[in-house]
Amino acid sequence: MSIDIRAPRPSRRAVLAGAGLFSLGFHIPFAAQAATLDAAPAAPEVNAWVVVKPDETVVIRIARSEMGQGTLTGLAQLVAEELDCDWSRVTTEYPSPGQNLARKRVWGDYSTGGSRGVRDSHEYVRKGGAAARTMLVAAAAKGWGVPAAECRVERGVITHGPSGRSTTYGAVAAEAAKIEPPKDVVLKDPKDWTIAGKPLKRLDTLPKLDGSQVYGIDLKLPGLLNAAIRDCPVTGGSVKSFDAAAVSGMPGVKRVVQVGDSAVAVVADTFWRAKTALDALPIVWDEGPNAQVSSETIAATLREGLDAEQAFVGNKAGDVAGALKGAAKVVEAVYGVPFQNHATMEPMNATALWTAERCEVWTPTQNGEAALAATADAAGLPATACEVYKIHLGGGFGRRGATHDWVRQAVLIAKELPGTPVKLIWTREEDMTHGRYHPVTQCRMRAALDKDGNLTGLHMRISGQSILASVAPQRMVEGRDPVTFQGLNPGGPEAAIGYTIPNILVDHAMRNPHILPGFWRGVNLNPNAIYLECFMDELAHAAGQDPLAFRLKLMGNHPKHRAVLEAVAEKIGWDSKPPEGVYRGICQTMGFGSYVAGAAEVSVSDKGELKIHRIVAATDPGHAVNPQQIDAQVAGSFVYGLSAALYGACTVKDGRIEQTNFDSYPVMRMDAMPAVETILMPSGGFWGGVGEPTIAVAAPAVLNAVFAATGKRVRQLPLKDTDLRRA
Amino acid sequence: MARLNVNGVVREVDAEPDTPLLWVIREQIGLTGTKYGCGIAQCGACTVHIDGAAVRACSLPLSAVEPGQKIVTIEGLAPGADHPVQQAWAELDVPQCGFCQPGMIMASAALLAQNPRPSEAEIRQEITNICRCGTYNRVLAGIKRAAERGQSG
Numbered sequence: 001m002s003i004d005i006r007a008p009r010p011s012r013r014a015v016l017a018g019a020g021l022f023s024l025g026f027h028i029p030f031a032a033q034a035a036t037l038d039a040a041p042a043a044p045e046v047n048a049w050v051v052v053k054p055d056e057t058v059v060i061r062i063a064r065s066e067m068g069q070g071t072l073t074g075l076a077q078l079v080a081e082e083l084d085c086d087w088s089r090v091t092t093e094y095p096s097p098g099q100n101l102a103r104k105r106v107w108g109d110y111s112t113g114g115s116r117g118v119r120d121s122h123e124y125v126r127k128g129g130a131a132a133r134t135m136l137v138a139a140a141a142k143g144w145g146v147p148a149a150e151c152r153v154e155r156g157v158i159t160h161g162p163s164g165r166s167t168t169y170g171a172v173a174a175e176a177a178k179i180e181p182p183k184d185v186v187l188k189d190p191k192d193w194t195i196a197g198k199p200l201k202r203l204d205t206l207p208k209l210d211g212s213q214v215y216g217i218d219l220k221l222p223g224l225l226n227a228a229i230r231d232c233p234v235t236g237g238s239v240k241s242f243d244a245a246a247v248s249g250m251p252g253v254k255r256v257v258q259v260g261d262s263a264v265a266v267v268a269d270t271f272w273r274a275k276t277a278l279d280a281l282p283i284v285w286d287e288g289p290n291a292q293v294s295s296e297t298i299a300a301t302l303r304e305g306l307d308a309e310q311a312f313v314g315n316k317a318g319d320v321a322g323a324l325k326g327a328a329k330v331v332e333a334v335y336g337v338p339f340q341n342h343a344t345m346e347p348m349n350a351t352a353l354w355t356a357e358r359c360e361v362w363t364p365t366q367n368g369e370a371a372l373a374a375t376a377d378a379a380g381l382p383a384t385a386c387e388v389y390k391i392h393l394g395g396g397f398g399r400r401g402a403t404h405d406w407v408r409q410a411v412l413i414a415k416e417l418p419g420t421p422v423k424l425i426w427t428r429e430e431d432m433t434h435g436r437y438h439p440v441t442q443c444r445m446r447a448a449l450d451k452d453g454n455l456t457g458l459h460m461r462i463s464g465q466s467i468l469a470s471v472a473p474q475r476m477v478e479g480r481d482p483v484t485f486q487g488l489n490p491g492g493p494e495a496a497i498g499y500t501i502p503n504i505l506v507d508h509a510m511r512n513p514h515i516l517p518g519f520w521r522g523v524n525l526n527p528n529a530i531y532l533e534c535f536m537d538e539l540a541h542a543a544g545q546d547p548l549a550f551r552l553k554l555m556g557n558h559p560k561h562r563a564v565l566e567a568v569a570e571k572i573g574w575d576s577k578p579p580e581g582v583y584r585g586i587c588q589t590m591g592f593g594s595y596v597a598g599a600a601e602v603s604v605s606d607k608g609e610l611k612i613h614r615i616v617a618a619t620d621p622g623h624a625v626n627p628q629q630i631d632a633q634v635a636g637s638f639v640y641g642l643s644a645a646l647y648g649a650c651t652v653k654d655g656r657i658e659q660t661n662f663d664s665y666p667v668m669r670m671d672a673m674p675a676v677e678t679i680l681m682p683s684g685g686f687w688g689g690v691g692e693p694t695i696a697v698a699a700p701a702v703l704n705a706v707f708a709a710t711g712k713r714v715r716q717l718p719l720k721d722t723d724l725r726r727a
Numbered sequence: 728m729a730r731l732n733v734n735g736v737v738r739e740v741d742a743e744p745d746t747p748l749l750w751v752i753r754e755q756i757g758l759t760g761t762k763y764g765c766g767i768a769q770c771g772a773c774t775v776h777i778d779g780a781a782v783r784a785c786s787l788p789l790s791a792v793e794p795g796q797k798i799v800t801i802e803g804l805a806p807g808a809d810h811p812v813q814q815a816w817a818e819l820d821v822p823q824c825g826f827c828q829p830g831m832i833m834a835s836a837a838l839l840a841q842n843p844r845p846s847e848a849e850i851r852q853e854i855t856n857i858c859r860c861g862t863y864n865r866v867l868a869g870i871k872r873a874a875e876r877g878q879s880g
C-alpha cells in the first residue's frame with residue numbers, strides 16, 4: 001500500500017477527506033427479524049439519519065448500498081462529523097426502500113452507482129448529522145433550563161460551560177426526538193473536520209473475516225426452498241417446451257416452473273438439488289431472431305457506423321473537415337473494445353416471499369428503490385404492499401443497479417408457491433451468459449497535425465452501443481445518449497475533455513446489437529479514455545514529440561487535468577531514464593467529477609510476455625472523505641481496468657455469449673498485480689467520485705507503455721489477442 | 728448418510744454422494760462463510776482446509792471425503808477469529824465487498840502453515856484466488872504481516 005496525500009495548499013494542514021465512492025451500504029435486517037416489516041427501533045430516532053441508544057450507541061442510517069467501495073463508512077463519517085459523536089460507538093443500518101416510500105423519500109435516492117454514493121448525498125447527510133446535534137444539545141439545554149448556546153459537545157458528551165454540568169447523547173436522545181428540527185444548520189468547514197477526511201478503518205470489516213457477514217446468497221428463512229434457473233441462451237428467444245416429468249422424481253425437487261417467456265426454473269429443498277435437476281431437464285428453445293448474430297456480424301455493423309452520415313454530436317468546435325484538409329499530416333487509427341461481464345464474485349440472487357396480499361424480497365442491490373419497483377411489478381401488487389430488504393452485496397460494479405432482472409425472476413417463481421420463501425441463485429454460467437455487458441464500441445480517430453506537429457483538428461467517431469437506449473431511454477436527449485461522450489464533453493463538472501483543440505468533432509453513430517448493455521464500472525469513460533489517450537500517444541510519436549510535452553501544450557486551459565498528469569509524471573520519473581528493459585506510458589482523463597491520471601512501467605520479454613512493474617495514479621476528487629479507502633479504490637480500479645484490458649472479452653456466437661466461467665473469462669490474479677502508488681491531491685471546492693474514474697486510466701497507461709516497449713499499437717482489446725513479440 | 732468432521736464436530740449429513748463438499752457445508756451443515764463463486768475450482772471462494780491443506784470445496788464430491796479427515800471452514804479457523812491472518816486483515820482493512828475473503832484467508836492460512844516465511848514470489852504463485860474488487864496488494868501485505876507475526880510469536 002502506498003499513498004501520497006497532498007493538501008490543497010501548504011497552509012492548509014488538514015487533508016480534505018471524502019470518499020466519493022462507487023457504492024455504499026451497510027448491515028442487514030436479519031432474515032427472521034426483517035420479516036417483521038415495521039420492527040420499531042429500540043430507541044427513538046433523533047431524526048431520519050440518527051438514532052442514539054441509551055447505551056450511547058449511535059446508529060447512523062445509510063440509504064446507499066455498500067458493495068465494497070467503502071461508501072457506508074464514508075457516509076457515516078460525514079454524518080458523525082457534524083453530529084460530533086464518539087466514532088467508536090457508531091454503527092449503521094439500512095432503512096428499507098419500503099420505509100423510504102412510506103416516509104416520502106426522507107432518505108432521498110437509494111441508487112448507488114456512477115460514483116455518486118458520497119458526492120450526491122454528502123450535503124444532506126451532513127445536514128442530517130448537524131440537525132441531530134442541534135436537537136440533542138437543545139434537549140440537554142432545555143432540561144437544564146440554560147441557553148443552548150452555552151453548551152458544547154465533544155464525542156457525544158454535552159457540557160454546559162458556565163455550570164460545568166454534563167450529560168450524554170444517550171441520556172437526552174428520547175427528549176431530543178421531541179424537539180422541533182432546526183430549519184437550517186451551518187455545516188463545518190472541511191478544514192475543521194476530525195472524523196471525515198481521516199483514513200479511518202471501515203465499519204464493516206470484522207464480519208468479513210470470520211464468515212459471519214451475510215450476503216444475499218447466504219440468507220436463511222424458515223421453510224426456505226431454493227431455485228436454479230436457465231434463461232434462453234439467446235437474448236430475445238423463448239421457451240418452446242420442457243419436460244418437467246423427466247426430473248420431478250429427482251431428490252428434493254418440488255416444482256418445475258416456467259419463468260416469463262424465456263426461462264425455466266427448478267425449485268428444490270437445496271440449491272444443489274435444484275441445479276442438478278435443472279441440468280437434467282430437457283428444454284427446447286425457440287432461439288428467436290438473434291440466433292445468427294456473431295461477434296463478426298456485430299463488428300461489421302459497427303464498422304459501417306464509422307463512416308455513416310448520421311451521427312449524434314457530443315462535442316463540436318471549429319471546422320474539423322477544414323483542418324484535416326489543410327493538415328501537414330493526417331493521422332488515423334481505428335480502436336475497439338469488446339463486451340465485458342461484471343463478474344461480481346457473488347452471482348445474482350434474490351429471495352422472494354409472495355402471497356396474494358404482499359410480496360417481500362431480500363436481495364443484494366445497488367438500488368433498493370428500483371428493486372422495490374421491480375418487485376411490485378413482477379408481483380402484480382402496489383409498491384406499498386411490497387418490501388425489499390437490502391442484503392450485503394458480494395460486488396456490484398453496476399450489474400446490481402439499473403436492471404433487476406433476477407429480482408423479477410425470483411418473484412415470478414415465488415408466485416408459483418404462495419407463502420413459501422424461495423431463494424433463486426444464478427450459477428456462474430448463468431451469470432456469465434446473461435449479464436448486462438459493458439457496451440461494445442469502435443472508434444475511428446482522425447487528426448490533423450500542422451507542419452510544427454501541433455494538433456489542429458480531431459475527429460472521434462464512436463460507433464456502437466448505447467447503454468441508455470436499452471437501460472434508461474427516458475434519459476436520452478433527442479435520441480442522443482449523453483453518457484456515450486463521457487470524458488469527451490466540451491466542459492462541465494462531470495466528465496470534460498482535458499485538451500483545447502481548435503477544431504474538434506466527437507460524434508456517435510448508434511448501433512445497438514441484441515446483447516444487452518449495462519453500466520459496467522467506469523462505463524463509457526473506459527473506452528473513451530483508451531481511444532483518446534492511446535491516440536494522443538500516437539500523435540505525439542507522429543509529431544516526433546514527447547507524449548507528456550505534446551499533451552501539456554494542449555492543457556493550458558485545463559489546470560486540474562494538467563495537475564494530476566504532472567503529478568504522475570513527476571512521481572514515475574518521466575524526465576529520467578527508466579531501468580534497463582522497462583518502458584513507460586502515461587495518460588489522464590476526467591470522469592465522475594474527478595480528475596485522474598496514470599503512469600505505468602512495463603517490460604515485455606522476448607516471448608512477448610508482458611509484466612507490469614509499477615503503476616502511479618493521481619486523483620483529484622475535490623474533497624477526500626477517507627484517504628485510505630480512496631487508496632483501496634485506486635488499487636482496485638487497476639485490477640478491474642487491467643482485467644478488461646489484458647484478458648476480458650465476451651464474444652458472441654450463434655447469438656449467445658461464448659464465455660461461461662472464469663476459465664474462459666480470465667481476470668487478473670495476484671501474480672499479475674503490479675505495485676500501485678496512489679497520489680491523492682484533493683484541491684477542494686467540488687465533490688468527485690473515486691470508485692470508478694481511475695479504471696479509465698489503467699488501460700491507456702499500460703498500452704502506451706507496451707508501445708514504448710514493443711513498437712506495437714494494441715488498438716483492439718483485449719491485449720491477449722495481440723502477439724507482443726518484437727517483429 | 729455420510730459422517731463429516733467439520734470444525735471439530737462430527738456431523739451426519741444427508742446428501743447425494745456426488746454433491747460437492749461446498750454445498751454440503753453450506754446447505755446441509757448450514758455454514759455459509761464458505762462461498763460459491765464459480766463451481767469449477769477457478770476462483771477459490773470456497774477454500775476450506777482438509778487435514779490442514781487448502782482445498783477448493785466446490786469441486787470435491789462428498790464421496791471423496793474420507794471419514795477420518797478433518798475439515799475446517801472459515802468459521803472454525805481460529806477461536807475469536809484471531810488467527811494471525813485474520814488479525815493482519817483487520818489491521819490493513821483488506822476486504823472491500825468481502826465475498827472472496829473467507830477463501831482468501833483460508834488459502835493464506837494454509838500457505839503459512841506449510842511455508843511460514845514465503846517469499847513475495849511464492850505468495851504470488853500460491854495465492855490464485857480471484858478478487859474482483861482488487862484487494863490483491865493488501866492481501867499480499869496481509870500475508871507478509873501475518874508471516875512476520877508468526878515468526879516473532
